[in-house]
Amino acid sequence: MSSTPLDAAYQECRRIAAEHGRTYFLATRLLAAPRRPAVHALYAFARTVDDIVDHAQRVSSDHGPAGAVDLLEKQLRTALEQGPGAVADAPVLLALTDTITRYDIAPHHFWTFLDAMRMDIPGSGHYRDRYADMTELRAYMGGSAAAIGLQLLPVLGTVVPRADAEPAAAALGEAFQLTNFLRDVGEDLDRGRVYLPADDLIAFGVDHDLLLHCRRTGRTDPRVRRALAHLIAVNRGIYRRADPGIDLLEPRVRPAIRTASTLYAAILTEIERRDYAVFDQRAVVGTPKRLRVAATQLLAR
CATH class of the missing domain: 1.10.600.10 (Farnesyl Diphosphate Synthase)
Structure with missing residues (x-):
């Protein structure tokens, strides 16, 4: 059976979690299988933002890390308003949007998180x-x-x-x-x-x-x-x-x-x-x- 784009998105989140979050990934193995993809999606999103903040040289945005975080927030807001199709080419955001919707997670927890991450970016008003x-x-x-x-x-x-x-x-x-x-x-x-x-x-x-x-x-x-x-x-x-x-x-x-x-x-x-x-x-x-x-x-x- 061929996988869907959403399946592939969750698989990418799982890969990120396995590679970077050894303790969390091991603990997640103790969860019932249906819950694991959502935890991987949440971890992968946090890791994506963390990499933007901590590895500015890898950021392709013309406006640096602050601009990349702003764009990520804009994409997530759009996906939550218009549906996952709005981020079909962004696997982590695709899986995250599905997780937020599926589990009725309050979006303001993500805006709060992104504001805190801006506190780590030199030049940001939050720094x-x-x-x-x-x-x-x-x-x-x-x-x-x-x-x-x-x-x-x-x-x-x-x-x-x-x-x-x-x-x-x-x-x-x-x-x-x-x-x-x-x-x-x-x-x-x-x-x-x-x-x-x-x-x-x-x-x-x-x-x-x-x-x-x-x-x-x-x-x-x-x-x-x-x-x-x-x-x-x-x-x-x-x-x-x-x-x-x-x-x-x-x-x-x-x-x-x-x-x-x-x-x-x-x-x-x-x-x-x-x-x-x-x-x-x-x-x-x-x-x-x-x-x-x-x-x-x-x-x-």
Whole structure:
């Protein structure tokens, strides 16, 4: 049986998820098969935007990354108004439009997400490269990772009114993203950004120059180590706040989300195990552990 353009679009999203989102892709394998394509579509869209923002040299738009994000939003809005045919030549948008319609996902979660991504684009009116405190950082995360959690919620399904599950879903997205920020301090510095709250860093004697010094030398200063330990504790608190929300999801999807949460939180343990060496290497959870956690959740179903 030949595949349709929509089938091919979802296959492309699956390829992107498998290539770039190993933890999410593994967790998605625990979902019922009909839900997986939608999760892949949401991931692929977020990844597409992320690549525009982080790899400006690859953007073909005459107006740079900001113009490319604007065009993407315009195309998505048009597709939601006129139907998927409006983006038939854009596989990720085609699959995303179908997912949004199929699961009745509120479009404003996507506009909020795109506005947050504009905060990462130099020259954009939204641009931010530093965050004074956790309140400012959470405002950014509320538009990025938390918004993705809210996009996913209708796909996963809940055993309570959706609004009751939204705070925990947003918190889990925030927990995931803060973990990324702690893991990727060095890479973010290379892009001219710091996604750690300045007031928390200053409390431990850490400023931007010290972070740059650590990146240049590949060695974590004791003051930075103490700041990272504090922020890891904060991050774990967010995971604890999000954890009860997993029981608000439909039973069949809980193992997948628990797997994703467990594996992402394990990155924090890996950072600690490596004595906070985040400037010269990237903390990752090894394949054996990822498979072990997934198998444990599968057996618990």
